[in-house]
Amino acid sequence: MSAPEKPAPPVNYWTKPYWNAANEGKLIIQRCLDCQKHIFYPRICCPFCFSDRIEWVPASGKGRVYTYTVVRSNAPSAFIGDMPFVIAIVRLEEGVQMLTNIVGCDPDEVRCEMPVEVTFERLNENFVLPKFKPAGSE
Amino acid sequence: MESIKDKVAIVGTGCTKFGENWDLSLEDMIIDAVYEAYEDAGIGPEDVQAVWFGSYWSGIPAPSQPLATALKLDYKPVTRLENMCATASDALRQAAYAVAAGVCDIALVIGAEKLKDSGYSGLPTDDIAMGNVSTAINTFRSRNFTAPGHFAMMATSYFNKYGLSPEAGKEMLAKIMVKNHHNGTMSPKAHFQKEITVEQVLKAPIIAWPLGLLDCCGVSDGAAAAILVRGDMARNFRPDPVYIKACQIAVGPQEGYMNPRHDWTMVKETYRAGIAAYAEAGIKDPRREISMAEVHDCFSITEAVIYEDLQFTRRGGAREEIEAGTFELHGELPVNMDGGLKCFGHPIGATGLRMVYELCKQIQGKAGPRQIKNPGLGLAHNLGGTPGGATVSVIIVGP
Numbered sequence: 012m013s014a015p016e017k018p019a020p021p022v023n024y025w026t027k028p029y030w031n032a033a034n035e036g037k038l039i040i041q042r043c044l045d046c047q048k049h050i051f052y053p054r055i056c057c058p059f060c061f062s063d064r065i066e067w068v069p070a071s072g073k074g075r076v077y078t079y080t081v082v083r084s085n086a087p088s089a090f091i092g093d094m095p096f097v098i099a100i101v102r103l104e105e106g107v108q109m110l111t112n113i114v115g116c117d118p119d120e121v122r123c124e125m126p127v128e129v130t131f132e133r134l135n136e137n138f139v140l141p142k143f144k145p146a147g148s149e
Numbered sequence: 150m151e152s153i154k155d156k157v158a159i160v161g162t163g164c165t166k167f168g169e170n171w172d173l174s175l176e177d178m179i180i181d182a183v184y185e186a187y188e189d190a191g192i193g194p195e196d197v198q199a200v201w202f203g204s205y206w207s208g209i210p211a212p213s214q215p216l217a218t219a220l221k222l223d224y225k226p227v228t229r230l231e232n233m234c235a236t237a238s239d240a241l242r243q244a245a246y247a248v249a250a251g252v253c254d255i256a257l258v259i260g261a262e263k264l265k266d267s268g269y270s271g272l273p274t275d276d277i278a279m280g281n282v283s284t285a286i287n288t289f290r291s292r293n294f295t296a297p298g299h300f301a302m303m304a305t306s307y308f309n310k311y312g313l314s315p316e317a318g319k320e321m322l323a324k325i326m327v328k329n330h331h332n333g334t335m336s337p338k339a340h341f342q343k344e345i346t347v348e349q350v351l352k353a354p355i356i357a358w359p360l361g362l363l364d365c366c367g368v369s370d371g372a373a374a375a376i377l378v379r380g381d382m383a384r385n386f387r388p389d390p391v392y393i394k395a396c397q398i399a400v401g402p403q404e405g406y407m408n409p410r411h412d413w414t415m416v417k418e419t420y421r422a423g424i425a426a427y428a429e430a431g432i433k434d435p436r437r438e439i440s441m442a443e444v445h446d447c448f449s450i451t452e453a454v455i456y457e458d459l460q461f462t463r464r465g466g467a468r469e470e471i472e473a474g475t476f477e478l479h480g481e482l483p484v485n486m487d488g489g490l491k492c493f494g495h496p497i498g499a500t501g502l503r504m505v506y507e508l509c510k511q512i513q514g515k516a517g518p519r520q521i522k523n524p525g526l527g528l529a530h531n532l533g534g535t536p537g538g539a540t541v542s543v544i545i546v547g548p
Contacts, residue, residue: 052407078309078413080301081358082294086272095358098294100302100406100413108409110294118358123309 017089019138026053028067033139038070038129040107051107072129073146074103081118097121101143115144152429156249158383158390159375159546161190164506167371167493168340175207175263176219178372183220183259190376190386194220197376198253200227203240203260204498206267216259231498233533234445235398236260237373238501238542242396244377254379260503261372262496271296271368271495272356297365297448299535301357304450306413308359311465319359321468322449323350326363326491328477329446333488335519340369340494350449364449369494373502375509391509394526395429395545397422405537416451418541419458419530426543427460430526435460439482439545440525441511443504445532446489455530456484459543483521486511501542504529512548524548 022030032039041050043057044064056063079099085091097113099121113121115130126146131139163185165178173181187193202216213227232239237260244256272295308318327347333339345363353361383390399422405411423435432438442459446452453467461482462470470476476484487493487507490500508527510516526547533540 077409078302078306080298080305080360081355082298083355083358084272084297085295086270098298098302102409106409108407108411110406123305 015087015089017134019135025055029053030138032067033131033141036131036139038072038141039067040070040103040105041065042068049105049107051103051109070129071104074101074109074127074143076100076113076121076123076125076127077102077108078123079113079121081121099143101127109141112142113144114142115148120145152431153245153249153396154394154430155392156380157245157377157393158380159393159505159509160378160383160386160390161186161188161192161376162374162502162506162509163187163189164338164373164503165371166338167369167496167499167503169265170263170370171265173370175204175261175372176215178263178370179216179219179259179261179374182261182372182374183257186257186374186376192255192376192386194222196255197222197225197257198255199244199247200225200257200259201240201244201247202227202229203231203236203258203501204229204262205231205233205236207261207263207498232398233540234447234495234497235501235531235533235540235542236498237503238396238505238529238531238544239398241375241377241502241505241544242398242542245393245396248377248379251379254382256377257374258377258502259372259374260499260501262498263370264368264496265370269368271365295357296535297360298357299537300448300450301360303413303454303536304359304448307450307454310414311468313468315359319351320347321471322359322364322453323347324471325446325449325452325476326350329452329485329489329491332478332486332519333492335517336487336492339488339492340367341488341492360448360450366447366490367494369496371493371496371499371503373499373506375502375505389513389548391512391546391548393544394547395426395543397425397429397544398540398542399425400540401534401538403538405535411537413536415454415464416458416532416536416539416541418534418539419455419532419543420460422530422541422543423459426528426545430545432526432545436462436482438526439528440523441483441486441508441521442528442530443487443489443507444484444528444530445500446485446491447495447532451532452484452489459528459530478519478521486516486519486521501529501531501544504531505544505546508546512546
């Protein structure tokens, strides 16, 4: 039995700009042209006012850890080799929230409210995944 | 909207030994639980008019008909249903509504799950380890995320909000698990019946920080059953029927993982199901009017937050109540008298009815060494899903 591969994100027409930008090392999110609110994850219309006039805008890539866990045990899967890894909820400056990984530091150094910034990790030849690292780190 | 209060009574309950039941099939466990319930109610299969059967995975895709075969039911209606980890509670709710509506007078409710043979460890995510790809709409949720990981994020945010150091937070949670294991030593049907210490919990291998192995409930096989009848018929069956005072389910529409307003130090579904159930039962002060509770301690942090969500204490008050022993077996408001999911494990589709079984045994004075004094209203809290979006049942029963 071959080792399982990590799943690739499903792509559809409203998520394609997000993954294209990530491939270029950019984090973009949506904004509603009518109510001006930022939107994440990608939608076909604004979840606040139902307008379909939404645009893609660059995100600063800066935010703070709201909560997190360090996964140290898991069933056999493609992620076993990554353990221990950090899963976190990061709240971005723009007011949206992402479920993501914290990388680039010892998992034990992660704390709630910690300032973080976006970094990019290549998943395979087609996908780059936005993740987060401690703000100001290499 | 009418309340279900006192319209339906439980006149018989049954529950198998929970554990690694390698030598019992799903049907074996169902027969054991159901025949114990028949005997308890003083009825036989010919008296049952309709059946509701909860299971999450087991026996699918054709669970209703094999159930009728196993129980040799005489062409009775059987409904099989699934509502995540709250499956058995929802089966009871459906049966209670049918009896209250008068469409049947005697209903059988079953919850059963056979997990150990499947290889399920409690850890696989829904897609990778299970060998298929999730069809969930929200593709921006993480794929490398375990159930302990979901609830661990609740613990981390709880510690942060209330200024608890990781050490103090973990110790608070450990004491809940020690309490439940102590109660479990008096539960002959529990999977785990050994005492544990705070030190053992703190030193256990970490599964998803800050939750270690002993902060997590086990994976078990088991089945439980109940016989429901019209409230006005109940005393024809036994002198001590248990009346249903409320059964409510709250399903969260939130996407906690994506919503920056979502508070990870509470489960709003529990709070809302509690409010609805208290209103239905006519309860104004749950701390004083509820005399015992069986709650969904899938993880230590879950039980801590339940104390607050069910208004047994104020927000952030869990720690001082744990220190005061409020929820211990002979405390002011005993919680998980039988040891909870921590000691019984969590055969997903059976758990809710195992809770109701314990409440009935307590009310009828048949709980043996774990019997509490003067049992009155009992509450069963059954949580399906995760803190980011859950399905929660709250059932209240009483003498």
